[in-house]
Amino acid sequence: MSEPLLAQERRLVTEVPGPKSAELAxxxxxxxxxxxxSVLPVYAERAGGGVxxxxxxxxxxxxxxxxxxxxxxxxxxxVVRNVREQVGAFTHTCFMVTPYEGYVAVxxxxxxxxxxxxxxxxxxxxxxxEAVENAVKIARAATGRNAVxxxxxxxxxxxxxxxxxTAKSAPYKQGFGxxxxxxxxxxxxxxxxxxxxxxxxxxxxxxISLIESQVGAGNVAxxxxxxxxxxxxxxxxxxxxxxxLAEWCQESGAVFVADEIQTGFCRTGDWFxxxxxxxxxxxxxxxxxxxxxxxxAAVTGRAELMDAVHAGGLGGTYGGNPVACAAxxxxxxxxxxxxxxxxxxxxxxxxxxxxxxxxxxxxxxGDIRGRGAMIAVELVKxxxxxxxxxxxxxxxxxxxxxxLLVLTAGTYGNVLRFxxxxxxxxxxxxxxxxxxxxxxxxx
Ligand code: PLZ
Numbered sequence: 001m002s003e004p005l006l007a008q009e010r011r012l013v014t015e016v017p018g019p020k021s022a023e024l025a026x027x028x029x030x031x032x033x034x035x036x037x038s039v040l041p042v043y044a045e046r047a048g049g050g051v052x053x054x055x056x057x058x059x060x061x062x063x064x065x066x067x068x069x070x071x072x073x074x075x076x077x078x079v080v081r082n083v084r085e086q087v088g089a090f091t092h093t094c095f096m097v098t099p100y101e102g103y104v105a106v107x108x109x110x111x112x113x114x115x116x117x118x119x120x121x122x123x124x125x126x127x128x129x130e131a132v133e134n135a136v137k138i139a140r141a142a143t144g145r146n147a148v149x150x151x152x153x154x155x156x157x158x159x160x161x162x163x164x165x166t167a168k169s170a171p172y173k174q175g176f177g178x179x180x181x182x183x184x185x186x187x188x189x190x191x192x193x194x195x196x197x198x199x200x201x202x203x204x205x206x207x208i209s210l211i212e213s214q215v216g217a218g219n220v221a222x223x224x225x226x227x228x229x230x231x232x233x234x235x236x237x238x239x240x241x242x243x244x245l246a247e248w249c250q251e252s253g254a255v256f257v258a259d260e261i262q263t264g265f266c267r268t269g270d271w272f273x274x275x276x277x278x279x280x281x282x283x284x285x286x287x288x289x290x291x292x293x294x295x296x297a298a299v300t301g302r303a304e305l306m307d308a309v310h311a312g313g314l315g316g317t318y319g320g321n322p323v324a325c326a327a328x329x330x331x332x333x334x335x336x337x338x339x340x341x342x343x344x345x346x347x348x349x350x351x352x353x354x355x356x357x358x359x360x361x362x363x364x365x366g367d368i369r370g371r372g373a374m375i376a377v378e379l380v381k382x383x384x385x386x387x388x389x390x391x392x393x394x395x396x397x398x399x400x401x402x403x404l405l406v407l408t409a410g411t412y413g414n415v416l417r418f419x420x421x422x423x424x425x426x427x428x429x430x431x432x433x434x435x436x437x438x439x440x441x442x443x
Contacts, residue, residue: 006048010403011059017041018056047074050424060405061432063418071289073423078330079292086326102325110300116280121306124320128261128287129157131297139222139255142308147219151188153232189237192367200240220254227273230262233410234376257283265289269345269372292331296324340422344372351375354433376417387412398439
């Protein structure tokens with residue numbers, strides 16, 4: 001790998017936020033809509049490898065990757081190189097007007113990387129929500145059916161259709177209805193919170209029974225699920241849940257859509273989280289990690305489903321923008337050459353070991369879960385499983401003050417999630433985990 005662009009160190013030179021960030025926050029209040037939030041009130045100046053450096057010169061260890069986007073690190077060399085070259089050549093023609101090679105090359109990579117040996121096609125978009133919307137359009141066109149099944153705790157985006165598919169009301173849906181119709185919610189497998197122990201297969205049958213009775217098997221266009229839920233709190237269904245759902249879809253003629261927007265591109269220790277149980281989804285949605293920070297998303301799937309849509313039925317001005325495609329090709333190249341899936345597994349082992357240590361000393365840690373470099377802890381009031389969102393908020397705030405960027409998640413806001421860039425040097429990972437342990441000590 002090329003030299004990291006920035007000193008890979010945690011460094012605090014002012015209070016957090018520092019004076020320059022405070023001044024930007026003042027300007028922001030006057031012109032930026034209040035509905036757009038930020039986790040940390042520091043303003044970024046540079047970022048690279050495993051750190052984000054703010055305008056005051058503070059360097060934060062990054063356990064967030066911009067919400068699972070910069071898997072290859074920020075400003076990764078092959079991404080920067082490809083983007084520079086592409087910007088110099090042309091920035092946009094619109095693939096629907098004058099196509100270009102980068103789009104085709106990204107679809108070739110997707111055909112090779114997405115699970116399954118079948119013939120595949122892809123269509124490219126700008127954001128995760130747009131990919132999910134298009135997966136639903138494709139499933140409806142291909143099946144001639146309407147109903148969409150999503151799950152408890154799901155997150156699929158903030159557009160009208162994807163808001164309907166997203167489970168959590170505040171902040172995502174509150175006040176924004178009415179929502180799109182024909183979206184139905186099924187119960188998930190959430191091992192930590194099952195009232196009685198139930199296998200993955202049994203949890204799948206519970207969901208299937210509800211779908212068959214309340215939606216009708218013959219009405220289901222698609223079942224959409226995150227193999228490990230992201231915003232929902234890194235909920236990993238019990239083994240057997242996903243395979244049974246996929247099998248039911250096949251039996252019923254419904255399209256099985258894996259939303260791999262947060263889990264994809266080496267994050268969980270495989271190229272895609274579906275691989276863990278050998279699932280071959282009919283359609284896969286990707287975004288985030290695909291392009292090293294540039295906006296790009298895709299729907300990839302069985303040729304006969306994808307090609308069921310009439311010519312001109314899919315598109316958008318910027319979908320598969322050439323600069324974003326160039327970035328994706330650089331990011332994928334680096335994931336391959338640096339074996340980032342393997343690296344994610346190593347990060348996962350280090351994080352899980354450190355978190356188990358923390359759990360032994362702090363009963364507030366109810367559950368540790370996730371896979372690869374996508375690990376979370378669910379915090380509860382000791383002695384039971386009552387969610388403790390306040391503890392999550394306080395730990396996150398302490399980490400931020402100490403120079404470690406962490407994110408929260410979960411339906412109850414009581415989950416701390418860790419998503420370091422997969423290129424993070426070991427010493428930063430260790431320092432971050434020590435800071436986290438320190439924050440639990442102070443709680
Ligand atoms: N599907 C599984 O994780 C985006 C959202 C952050 P977009 N998750 C981060 C926020 O609060 O807006 C996400 C996801 C899964 C779809 C999406 C949507 O992707 O690129 O944000 O539209």
